Amino acid sequence: MGQKKNDPRLEVRLGPLTMKNPVIAASGTFGYGEEYASLLPVGSLGGIITKGLSLGPRKGNPPPRLAETSAGMLNAIGLQNVGLEIFLREKLPFLRKVRCLVFVNIFGSAAEEYAEMARRLSEAEGISGLEVNISCPNLKAGGAIFASEAKSVHQVVAKVRRATSSFLMVKLSPNVADIVKIARAAEEGGADAVSLINTLTGMAIDVKTRTPLLGNITGGLSGPAIKPVGLRMVWEVAQAVHIPVVGLGGIMTAEDALEYLIAGASAVEVGSAHFIDPRAGLKIIEGIQNYLIAHEFPTVASLVGSLKIRRDRS
Ligand SMILES: Cc1cc2nc3c(=O)[nH]c(=O)nc-3n(C[C@H](O)[C@H](O)[C@H](O)COP(=O)(O)O)c2cc1C
Numbered sequence: 341m342g343q344k345k346n347d348p349r350l351e352v353r354l355g356p357l358t359m360k361n362p363v364i365a366a367s368g369t370f371g372y373g374e375e376y377a378s379l380l381p382v383g384s385l386g387g388i389i390t391k392g393l394s395l396g397p398r399k400g401n402p403p404p405r406l407a408e409t410s411a412g413m414l415n416a417i418g419l420q421n422v423g424l425e426i427f428l429r430e431k432l433p434f435l436r437k438v439r440c441l442v443f444v445n446i447f448g449s450a451a452e453e454y455a456e457m458a459r460r461l462s463e464a465e466g467i468s469g470l471e472v473n474i475s476c477p478n479l480k481a482g483g484a485i486f487a488s489e490a491k492s493v494h495q496v497v498a499k500v501r502r503a504t505s506s507f508l509m510v511k512l513s514p515n516v517a518d519i520v521k522i523a524r525a526a527e528e529g530g531a532d533a534v535s536l537i538n539t540l541t542g543m544a545i546d547v548k549t550r551t552p553l554l555g556n557i558t559g560g561l562s563g564p565a566i567k568p569v570g571l572r573m574v575w576e577v578a579q580a581v582h583i584p585v586v587g588l589g590g591i592m593t594a595e596d597a598l599e600y601l602i603a604g605a606s607a608v609e610v611g612s613a614h615f616i617d618p619r620a621g622l623k624i625i626e627g628i629q630n631y632l633i634a635h636e637f638p639t640v641a642s643l644v645g646s647l648k649i650r651r652d653r654s
Pocket of ligand 1: 356563588
């Protein structure tokens with residue numbers, strides 16, 4: 341595959357950051373980057389987002405933690421991760437050497453924990469920004485999910501904002517009634533960008549045994565099945581906020597990524613596609629470039645939000 345790197349046509353801006361192309365590896369589907377280093381030149385991506393990180397290490401949920409569904413997959417990993425200390429000591433050295441942007445995905449069980457993570461990570465070298473995963477239970481609020489209430493989204497983002505001057509991208513959950521309200525709350529709290537969507541809550545049952553396919557009973561649905569939901573949400577949010585929107589959910593091909601860009605995403609993340617083809621991101625970059633050339637778009641930015649709405653039907 342003819343990898344074309346550093347083409348100015350592919351360069352995108354995410355607020356203060358410049359990315360050499362618009363394709364980022366999504367959290368939880370690309371490990372800590374190093375796991376993929378023997379399979380592809382990971383620095384050829386626009387950016388990498390690490391597996392969700394918490395202050396202390398977490399073991400995650402009981403198995404089985406993955407299940408295939410039609411046009412997608414369910415996961416209930418339970419945010420298993422090595423914890424901040426081991427990340428800084430053992431994972432960050434590799435990421436410092438990677439020649440693309442590196443975002444650390446963080447989560448916590450209270451706003452203070454998010455803020456502490458942000459503060460500690462912004463003291464570390466080699467991190468381009470943070471992706472704040474708010475799809476987690478707020479233990480202080482009796483287990484309510486941060487992401488589902490505009491007020492708690494504002495609160496956690498504002499707290500993180502006060503703790504760091506690092507680039508902050510807030511990752512939104514689709515499991516909400518009004519995504520626009522939540523995105524605005526993140527923007528008002530001080531987010532530099534929003535990324536959406538995280539997985540949709542779902543479940544699957546083995547009818548032979550009448551047991552759930554996942555140890556956790558429910559899990560997060562990802563893959564092609566969720567692309568129409570992600571696209572619709574990105575389209576709505578991009579019109580409502582003034583910060584960049586990063587789109588994801590079911591991107592398997594360059595055409596999927598192009599749909600998100602046309603809907604208003606300034607960049608995209610590729611997730612579950614990595615489980616089918618670790619080089620999916622690279623192929624998507626090449627496909628986007630070919631499209632820009634064929635359709636005479638001078639930059640990715642000139643394509644972003646270029647959706648044409650037909651108004652000729654009465
Ligand atoms: C196995 C797996 C683990 C994931 N872990 C995380 C995580 O730690 N933090 C996070 O914000 N999102 C996590 N996600 C969600 C993905 O980053 C992404 O939002 C979602 O899968 C939708 O994109 P996709 O359809 O391209 O996979 C995970 C997804 C999968 C499939």
